Amino acid sequence: MGKDSDQTRSQSGISRRNFIGTLGAGALGAAVAGPGTATTQEAQSAADGHLVVALRVNGRQVRAAIEPRHTLLEVLRDQLELTGTKPGCARGECGACSVLMDGVPRYSCMTLAAEADGHEITTVEGVMQGEELGHVQQAFVEHDAFQCGYCTPGQVMAAEGLLRRSPNPSIEEIQEGMSGNLCRCGAYAHIFKAVSRAAELKRGGEV
Amino acid sequence: MLPNFTYERPGSVDEALEHGSSEGAVLHAGGTDLLGCLRDGVFSAKKVVSLSGLEELRGISPTRDGGLRVGALTTLTGVASDPTIAERYTVLAQAAASAASPQLRNQGTIGGNICQRPRCWYFRGDWHCLRKGGDTCYAIAGENHFHCIFGGSGCYIVHPSDTAPALQALGASVRIASRSGSRTVPIESFFLLPADDIQRENLLEPGELVTEVLLPPVASGxxxxxxxxxxxxxxxxxxxxxxxxxxxxxxxxxxxxxxxxxxxxxxxxxxxxxxxxxxxxxxxxxxxxxxxxxxxxxxxxxxxxxxxxxxxxxxxxxxxxxx
The missing domain is CATH 3.30.390.50 (CO dehydrogenase flavoprotein, C-terminal domain)
Known part of the structure; x- marks a missing residue:
C-alpha cells in the first residue's frame, strides 16, 4: 500500500490502516497468478505428496501447492499472506476464522484447503470497496462494535454472509446469524446494531 | 496442524467406496466432525476420502411413494430451509436449524450429522476409554454432567445428533452403499447401544457409506x-x-x-x-x-x-x- 493510499480517508475520517491494522495490506504472495491463468478445477497431485489447488480469492485466481492436511485458514494466512482471517480456537467454535466460500460463511479452520479447490473465497480483505471500508466494516466502526478487535474480521464475514442471504434481517435473524461468532469482550449488543446498520448501508441507505 | 494423510476426491460413489475400503481410510462429508477428531487424536487417518465431488448425493426430491429423499450430502442449512421439509417434516427442519452454528450448518451434512462421533470429553480427550479400545469408562467416577440417563452400560455417552431423533420420530430410513451392493435400514435400527457394540454408534461397517435419507409420506393432520x-x-x-x-x-x-x-x-x-x-x-x-x-x-x-x-x-x- 503506497503513501497516497495510506492517507486516503473514508467519509467517517477513518483510514483503512487505522481501522484495524490487520485489516490492511491485502497483497497476495507469490502464489498469485494473473487473472485467468489458473483454470484447474481439480486438485492436482504433485510428485512430493503436495496438491495443487486453484482458488479464486477475493476475485483473483490463485494457485497454491498445499499439503492435504493444510486448512484453508493456514493457506490463506501463511501462503497467501491474507492475515485478516484470524486463527482462534482451531476447533470450529469461535468463528474468528470465518470466510465466505461461494458467498456462504464457514469456518476456514474446519475446511481443508483441498476442499476449497475450484471455489470462490472471500476474506475480510475482499469486502473493502477499493480503499474505502465495506458497508459492514463501516457499520462496525460507526457502532463501536468491537473492543480488542480480534474477533472482528470473523464477525464482519459472518455479517456479510448473513446480509447476502437475508438483506433485511430482523433482530432475531441477526442474533441467530451471528451466533457462530464469539466475542470475548462481549460487544454483542453493538455488533447486532452494526449488522442492522450494515443492512441499511447495503440497501443504499444514507451513509 | 493436523496430522498428515493423503487426500482423494473421487467423482463417483463406486470410486468413493473403492477408496473408502482401503486400510486407514476415512470418509469426509462436511468434515466438521472429522477434522475435530483428527486434530484431537480421537482416531487417525491414512487417507481422507472427500465426498464433495459426489453431486448425486446432494439435494432433496420427492419419492414415488409420496415421501422425500434427502441426499446424504445435503447441508443442514439446506435441510432447515427446504420449504417441503419445513411444512411437512417440521420436526426435522427445526432439528437441523437447532444444530451447531450457521457456519457449521452451511458445511455439515445430514449424513455426517447422524454419523458424528460422541462429544464425551473423555472420548475426545487423552483418555484411552472403553470406546477407544481401553478398559475403563472415565465418566462413571468422573465429570458426568452431560452423560446419559438411559441406555448406558459400560459406556455412558449421549448421541450428539439433533437430526437423528427427528428422523427416528418420522420413521425415516437410511440407504447404505458398499462395494457389495446397497441396503436400506430403518433409522430405528441404525443406531447401536454400548451393549450392542461399545466402539460404534451405528451399524455402518468399514467401507460403507450412507448415501441418502428416506422420509416416508406424512399422514394429513x-x-x-x-x-x-x-x-x-x-x-x-x-x-x-x-x-x-x-x-x-x-x-x-x-x-x-x-x-x-x-x-x-x-x-x-x-x-x-x-x-x-x-x-x-x-x-x-x-x-x-x-x-x-x-x-x-x-x-x-x-x-x-x-x-x-x-x-x-x-x-x-x-x-x-x-x-
Missing part, C-alpha cells in the same frame, strides 16, 4: 416439533431434546412418536410415554401420565440427575403446545 434445551441460548449440543410427531385427527391422539436427544447413547424412544399418549385425549391428566412415563427406567449418574427433570419438563411443555 400430523403435527411435529423439535424442542432442544442447551446450556446457553445458541450454538451448543442438547442437554436434552424431544422430537415429537403426533397425529390427532379428532379429539384423541391416534399415533405418537416421542424420541429424546441428549440423554442416551442413541436417539431414545420414550416407548412408555408413547403408550400413555396413544388413543388418549390430550388433556392435563394424559399429559401428567405421559410425563411420568417419559422418565421410566432413567438411571442418572452422580452429576446428571437434572436431566430427569429436564425430560419431564420438555415432555410437558411440548405436549401442552401440541394440545
Amino acid at each position: 400430523t403435527r411435529s416439533v423439535y424442542r432442544k434445551v442447551r446450556d446457553r441460548g445458541a450454538w451448543d449440543f442438547a442437554l436434552a431434546g424431544l422430537a415429537a410427531v403426533v397425529t390427532m385427527p379428532g379429539d384423541s391422539v391416534e399415533t405418537a412418536s416421542l424420541v429424546l436427544s441428549g440423554v442416551a447413547p442413541k436417539p431414545w424412544r420414550a416407548a412408555e410415554a408413547e403408550g400413555a399418549l396413544t388413543g388418549a385425549r390430550l388433556d392435563a391428566e394424559t399429559i401428567a401420565r405421559v410425563v411420568a412415563a417419559s422418565v421410566a427406567g432413567a438411571l442418572p449418574l452422580e452429576h446428571n440427575g437434572y436431566k430427569v427433570a429436564l425430560v419431564r419438563g420438555l415432555m410437558e411443555e411440548t405436549l401442552r403446545a401440541l394440545a
Whole structure:
C-alpha cells in the first residue's frame, strides 16, 4: 500500500490502516497468478505428496501447492499472506476464522484447503470497496462494535454472509446469524446494531 | 496442524467406496466432525476420502411413494430451509436449524450429522476409554454432567445428533452403499447401544457409506416439533431434546412418536410415554401420565440427575403446545 493510499480517508475520517491494522495490506504472495491463468478445477497431485489447488480469492485466481492436511485458514494466512482471517480456537467454535466460500460463511479452520479447490473465497480483505471500508466494516466502526478487535474480521464475514442471504434481517435473524461468532469482550449488543446498520448501508441507505 | 494423510476426491460413489475400503481410510462429508477428531487424536487417518465431488448425493426430491429423499450430502442449512421439509417434516427442519452454528450448518451434512462421533470429553480427550479400545469408562467416577440417563452400560455417552431423533420420530430410513451392493435400514435400527457394540454408534461397517435419507409420506393432520434445551441460548449440543410427531385427527391422539436427544447413547424412544399418549385425549391428566412415563427406567449418574427433570419438563411443555 503506497503513501497516497495510506492517507486516503473514508467519509467517517477513518483510514483503512487505522481501522484495524490487520485489516490492511491485502497483497497476495507469490502464489498469485494473473487473472485467468489458473483454470484447474481439480486438485492436482504433485510428485512430493503436495496438491495443487486453484482458488479464486477475493476475485483473483490463485494457485497454491498445499499439503492435504493444510486448512484453508493456514493457506490463506501463511501462503497467501491474507492475515485478516484470524486463527482462534482451531476447533470450529469461535468463528474468528470465518470466510465466505461461494458467498456462504464457514469456518476456514474446519475446511481443508483441498476442499476449497475450484471455489470462490472471500476474506475480510475482499469486502473493502477499493480503499474505502465495506458497508459492514463501516457499520462496525460507526457502532463501536468491537473492543480488542480480534474477533472482528470473523464477525464482519459472518455479517456479510448473513446480509447476502437475508438483506433485511430482523433482530432475531441477526442474533441467530451471528451466533457462530464469539466475542470475548462481549460487544454483542453493538455488533447486532452494526449488522442492522450494515443492512441499511447495503440497501443504499444514507451513509 | 493436523496430522498428515493423503487426500482423494473421487467423482463417483463406486470410486468413493473403492477408496473408502482401503486400510486407514476415512470418509469426509462436511468434515466438521472429522477434522475435530483428527486434530484431537480421537482416531487417525491414512487417507481422507472427500465426498464433495459426489453431486448425486446432494439435494432433496420427492419419492414415488409420496415421501422425500434427502441426499446424504445435503447441508443442514439446506435441510432447515427446504420449504417441503419445513411444512411437512417440521420436526426435522427445526432439528437441523437447532444444530451447531450457521457456519457449521452451511458445511455439515445430514449424513455426517447422524454419523458424528460422541462429544464425551473423555472420548475426545487423552483418555484411552472403553470406546477407544481401553478398559475403563472415565465418566462413571468422573465429570458426568452431560452423560446419559438411559441406555448406558459400560459406556455412558449421549448421541450428539439433533437430526437423528427427528428422523427416528418420522420413521425415516437410511440407504447404505458398499462395494457389495446397497441396503436400506430403518433409522430405528441404525443406531447401536454400548451393549450392542461399545466402539460404534451405528451399524455402518468399514467401507460403507450412507448415501441418502428416506422420509416416508406424512399422514394429513400430523403435527411435529423439535424442542432442544442447551446450556446457553445458541450454538451448543442438547442437554436434552424431544422430537415429537403426533397425529390427532379428532379429539384423541391416534399415533405418537416421542424420541429424546441428549440423554442416551442413541436417539431414545420414550416407548412408555408413547403408550400413555396413544388413543388418549390430550388433556392435563394424559399429559401428567405421559410425563411420568417419559422418565421410566432413567438411571442418572452422580452429576446428571437434572436431566430427569429436564425430560419431564420438555415432555410437558411440548405436549401442552401440541394440545
